[in-house]
Amino acid sequence: MKELIELSTKEITIERNEFLKIKGSIDTNVYYIVSGSLRIFILDEYEEQTIRFGYKENIIVSLDSFLTGKPSDLFIQAIKKTVIKIITKQQVTQFLQLEEHRLFWNTILENLVLQQFEREIDLLTNSPKERYERVLKRSPQLFQEIPNRHIANYLRMSAETLSRIKKR
Numbered sequence: 362m363k364e365l366i367e368l369s370t371k372e373i374t375i376e377r378n379e380f381l382k383i384k385g386s387i388d389t390n391v392y393y394i395v396s397g398s399l400r401i402f403i404l405d406e407y408e409e410q411t412i413r414f415g416y417k418e419n420i421i422v423s424l425d426s427f428l429t430g431k432p433s434d435l436f437i438q439a440i441k442k443t444v445i446k447i448i449t450k451q452q453v454t455q456f457l458q459l460e461e462h463r464l465f466w467n468t469i470l471e472n473l474v475l476q477q478f479e480r481e482i483d484l485l486t487n488s489p490k491e492r493y494e495r496v497l498k499r500s501p502q503l504f505q506e507i508p509n510r511h512i513a514n515y516l517r518m519s520a521e522t523l524s525r526i527k528k529r
Contacts, residue, residue: 362420365465366393368456369446375439382437388423389430389450397443398506402514403434411515414440416506424473440507489518493526 372395375381382388384404392399398416401423402409412435415421426433427450456462479499483492493516496503503512513523 362465364462365391365420365448365453365456366446368452369393369448370452371447372444373447374442374444377439377441379439380436381439381445382423382426382433382435384434384436385432386426387430387432388426388437391420391422391427391448391450391453392437393446393448394419394421395444395446397445398440399437399443399445400440400507400511401435401437404436409436409514411511414503414507414511414515416502420469440511484517489516489522490526490529492516492518493523 375397381392381399392415394415394417396417398414399421400411401413401415401421402411404410413421421437423433423435423437425431425435453466457466479495483495487495496512496516509523509527510520513520516523518526
């Protein structure tokens with residue numbers, strides 16, 4: 362991971378609630394979070410639906426736009442003041458010239474796919490309590506980094522339900 366992060370030649374700070382990416386834009390950058398936290402969400406006609414979070418020492422990307430070079434429906438927004446390193450697609454492409462780097466990159470992509478698969482199963486099959494417990498087990502740091510209202514949205518439950526589950 363260190364070699365990938367070292368590719369970055371640009372670091373930016375985005376303020377709380379500021380958008381890094383908005384719906385309809387193309388974003389082919391990979392972001393390494395130095396500090397702070399971000400969320401990726403979509404906006405349907407009724408409400409925001411949080412898909413993913415990123416916080417200190419995570420990589421975050423609008424993967425659909427990164428892979429296709431096309432506009433995405435995703436928003437990426439700072440939850441709190443966030444410092445990120447930007448790694449461009451061109452830098453990633455150069456990085457992937459070496460076989461060992463391609464293997465590393467494939468591991469990152471495989472982990473993303475598995476995480477999304479686990480999330481889909483959670484949302485389709487488990488009760489709110491089970492979803493909470495699985496996410497707590499997988500990502501305990503999430504509960505230190507991200508406000509409850511965003512976690513509740515991510516888990517597809519009300520903030521009140523999340524609060525009740527946490528109290529138990």
